[in-house]
Amino acid sequence: MTDGPTPAMRQFYEMKSKHPGTVLFFQMGDFYETFGEDAEVVSRELDITLTSRGRDKNGEKMPLAGVPIHAGESYISRLVKKGYRVAVCDQIEDPKKAKGIVKRDVVRIITPGTIIDSGMIENSGPSYLMSVMPGRDGEDLGFAFLDISTGEFFISGSGNGEMFSQINSEIARYRPSECIVPENCPKKISDYITGRNVLVTGYDTLHFDIDTARNYLLEKFEVNSLEGYGCMGMDLSVCAAGACLSYACETQKSDLSHIRGFSTRLPSGSMVLDAITLRNLEVLENIRTRQGKNSLYDILDETKTPMGSRVLRSWLTAPLVDRDNINSRLNAVEFFFNNLYIRESLRFLLHRYADIERIAARISYGNAGPRELVTLKNSLAKIPEIRSLFSEEGAVTPELISCSLGSIESLDECVELIERSIEDEPPVLARTGGVIKKGYNHDLDELRDSSGSAKEWIAQFQQDERDRTGIKSLKVSYNKVFGYYIEVTKSNLKLVPQEYQRKQTTANGERFTLPQLQEKESLIVNAEERFIALEQDLYDGILTELREKVEEILETAKMIGRLDVLADFAHLSSNFNYVRPVIEDSARLLISDGRHPVVERNQSSGFVPNDAGIDSSDNQILIITGANMAGKSTYMREVALLCIMAQAGCFVPASGAVIGIIDRIFTRVGAFDDLSSGQSTFMVEMLELANILNNVTDKSLVILDEIGRGTSTLDGYSIACAVIEYLHGSGSSGPRTLFATHFHEMVDIEGKMKRVKNYHFAVKDTGSDIVFLRKLIPGASDKSYGIHVAKLAGIPRKVLKRSEEILREEQEKEYCTGGRIQPRYTQMLLVDQPTAVEPALDENTKSLLKKVKDLDPDSLTPREALAVIYQLREEAGGNKK
Template structure:
């Protein structure tokens, strides 16, 4: 912002001094009943908020741009700007204008940013809002990444030895803001969608200072207590987060929960590419909601349960113990419809206890936040009762081992270990509920300075002031009646004016004698005298000050109540976590029950056995009656499935549903199948769909190869990989060669334990079945009748005979002449394929093509695979072999030649070779083997 050229007033000097400290923020400067913005800030705000841009200066030549919003509506305007990525500095009046001498003192009380907002207007109820910090390693390799949800106080972090994986995790967690040291640039081709980089001084990441900040904020003496011993990069990132929060919130972030480093060795790793390809949170077009796995799974009743579901979808467990613990709880609710319905009904009254507690702790809670918290705490007994078989609270008497009973109202009821542990630590918080119920009215005003917050009976002095404010006129009339009786002046009147206040008036006609001694003369009129009394003056002072005193007292009482509830934050967040777990379990049970899912069995081996598996999202869209379930098995000698079949048959659906079933199982969820026996997965990889990144110069094929390269580098022996149409973005032979080599590599990895589903249109690859250990083929069945095809969506053993690409094009609505021409060209290409292949293959044989049998030539690196067996002879060859030329007359020989010409002669186009560089960008070219 350029320096103004005019002589500045004291107000503008103060404004400019504050703005200098916040150059990157829009400064909302409180002036009376408005927040004003000036100069370039005003121009930006007026444009973004669509409000009027005016001018402050009278100088027509150099006007000062200005705009403003009412102070009571500022939150709505700030929310709009924060959603658009702006930082907002709120400059408030910090002293009472009535008592101020000269310029009212002002100061910035908070800075609102996309990653630190607390208002519901800027937050998705069931999703986290992360602020992240990334700290590279000292050797520029690897580093640490930490993230915090300021609205809930939850924070965590991870570290990696390679920066590529570090940035992958940033893309996965997608913080609204990412703090990075000055000078640090994301690696090439890193696409941070929706992430705003906030560059900070390198000193903010200093290890010593960061450690001091973290230990102080967490109230511990050593890093080991937080699991950060030896994790210096995470510690530095955490220190940067705390420093940034202190700068923006203008106070120490004491509301943060204990830091918990995310132990990736205990979690199923699902990278951001796989999340996108499986449509876990967003569809492939980037939209959320219907059509995503989360939408199908989310039947939670509370915001806390919804956020826990999001966490579990991002990183499920990979250990059997915590998974089984969740499964037991889910099964308990699954089997008891009445208990689950009672719990869901009780949870309807529970609001976002985590975020309510945070706002209250940071002194940003409104009176309505307290009412929402009160209603939530009042619902806790109903939630507890829903876990029992009676209407009374549960009394838990349970040893540590599993299988014992929970004692409830004298009756023994089996409860899973997870539910029993919740009941052990249950805190109904009756004291807080009673306090809030006795203190606050049911419908308080939105602003605490307006008064009207508290019920009568909560505070004696407040009751007295309320009585004065509400019944002042009655008290004045009662005093008048008393004076009339005492003095005997029946026509004594009570009046009021701004000069003398309240007074008693005695007309000369009504009373001509002396007035009582306690009457104090205030004013003489022509026909009347006006008096006051000590009692009247005292009542007058009380009445005139009652309203202000009441508001001041209510504000003080509200601050005391806020401080008391802020001290209960640990209890509130503990109960919020218990509610989140219960809500998460019942949601999985509800979805499983409605959709008839089953509980999967988890095993220590690497086998997968799914009976009548279904894709939960596709089934939800089509209806169960329209979805064809499929069986699928991976075993010791069947680790890599080559899946073939035409487009639209359902190959991608089968791939995704196997991956989703494994992911659901490791969340503790029921799965869409009749039965499932699954070996635990440590990493889940997916490469499906066609996409590009033209903005960074990456073609569809480049993106495909980059994602495939990541899989080949990072896959472990317990990973599950699904690949769809690898190699389709280049020429036919390049694609076949790449796909072939990848199949060989994946089949031989990790002592042949790596689990892979590989969908392809390259039928040449099916020749690997029986040649490479662990490779087997399956296809999606179709039915042909009178030239039409019917997709059966049924998974059957063996390879597909052909791809039916032309038929699929016809079904898609491609014009008839184009389809007919395509059929003719395809017939010619099929007749001429042998000639074409021989024309383009020279010294090295392309695996899978129909060439004469060759021997295997061993080299130090990799053997050339033997070519596929030769096809059956052409009918002409068979006829020639059986023919006896010496017995044919010249006429018979001519007739035979004419028949052969008619049957197999064709045109010269039928013998033309297919160009070796033909493109297969769409991934659907038919390759006949």
């Protein structure tokens, strides 16, 4: 018969049953212990030794793995990053005062989408919890996003388009770490989100009920209506929002008071960039490495603060579509561009600015550390200097800058409180003591003095005992188990006085005590415990006072981030020769000497700029042909990225630009298999093309690269032509379109549709080799130079030689049979004639050539020149008139 579980293990089983699906970190003294399956997970994932302790309910050995509490945060962080949910069960009463088993309870559940601890957040980017509410028809969706580390909370309405495309776009735009869905959510939706590397958590369906969600939000934000948040008619999104906030508060065991409301982000309020476009244009990450380096965001992010970095990311993923709002940003950038001193002084002040947004969130939650408060104080103390920058110069600041400065609170009370209460170089944790400054609290000062005098007494006692016993190495030390003791080495044990009371034997000697030491010990330990407890109470009181200012700190952080981005845009524009674009409510898109913002920064040989002229009435569709590697894809991406930059409020790399506002950018670039869905490259291409054709408007920009190349030549050519006809339409306008192709027969379309124009990238052909000139010029090309590119890639010479033979054979077949209709080309090929043997010349020809070479045209009158021409014609045997 096996013994039943101990009282502590009964507690464990109780907590585990209440929090299924989590790894339970169960505090036992100075360690977090995990048991059973949890211990096996921790051992495997964190490389911690797996042991056993006692027996489980079935009488089997209980697996055990533990980590020290002081290092618990790092271990938990590693588990969460691997997609686990961790429940933290702490001792909630002092073991010394406990009667029976120590009370324990789960104080929070840490999930990938609810991280708030500073040590667990890897970078300055947002950390979103996503909530999805499907509609009954299976097509409409409601979205909500919450970053509890900053308090950012917003909903997003369901846009037009296929359901999975909407989900994919939201995930690509906001990169959530976790997504909650109703427990009855269709499995295909949960599986799709999981397939996008997002942890999916089922949550009680009741929380997604519209009445439950609405009432929860009304109560949480203490309002009578949600109408002020702009979410009328968005019931699915309101359901998602209510569940999202409820889940966050439930897991954190907190009301998250720093979340004071939410905003509504509608597709109509910004340029729509779906997941495909974000990927193809490399807005957030490099398409090859899937890393942020060498993306548009990466090369534009020279911000000085974490808040600025997050603002920049949001602006690039949701560029504006209102001309006045865009120009408001451009005006602010122009101000910083023209005022070098203000710009660089501001950037200097913001250098190493603390992430006050996240510190404010942790203050609200109650887990902000002493050092974070000091960095918050140092950052807030710079606010007067920031204000003075704009007043000293006397410059008239644009409205956006003035409004931002006006919303930055002085927060002098916070600075003064922290300065008065917290040590300038405090420990990391408040519970270790040494956090509160002397003079802040009279009772604490008395305890500090008492503790100091006690330590002086110990030091004097040690010296007195050394003098009395003659043992020069005698030491008085302390540990939690044995308290204070006198330590004597083995070689000196013969000198120990008879009244010394043995306490412990060690490898190197003995430990003793005396009645007067024991008496002092109780006073010292009691004073230190009271000191630590009072310090913790005082520190909690300081957090409570600061909590009243969290809303102002968050607003200030937001405005600091905005100013940081505006100054960053101006700094980049000045350093890299960007110009202010002209923003119009038109269908024009004119760019002079445009440059790809990422490629030019990574190209040591210099970037060849190109123009772009597209509009809906004349040059609506540009068919771009040319050699492989000539620069077609780079050019098209360049045009799209400049539009994103302009509508985000940034100057652009060009000598001039007129941007007619674009509502959405569609891209179909490159070939990608979706093997997880069993979809071929061509199917993926057609799905992306269908999305474009079904949702495009006359205000959209469409980038199409190699449509139809994934199937047979005839099929692909037919599809490509039909797409051009569809985008052109029968009306007087259509979406601005860049269409790159190797179907050279398509250039004939220019003569059939009035708004289609041919362009190509010129090359220089030397006869044996070609040089890419990277210059876009009017007209069409009839060569792709694929074999030349294969040579550059290192294809074996034998394969290249055979390719050339086959190419010649096929070309001869086409010429002989007349099977291919030869279109008219206006390609600019700069041909270097190969060296050849000069033909033999007769004496008359040599004489004529010598006379021509000896002529001095500048010395001849018109009449004399005419006479020379007649004479040369006669000598060459021409007919006389």
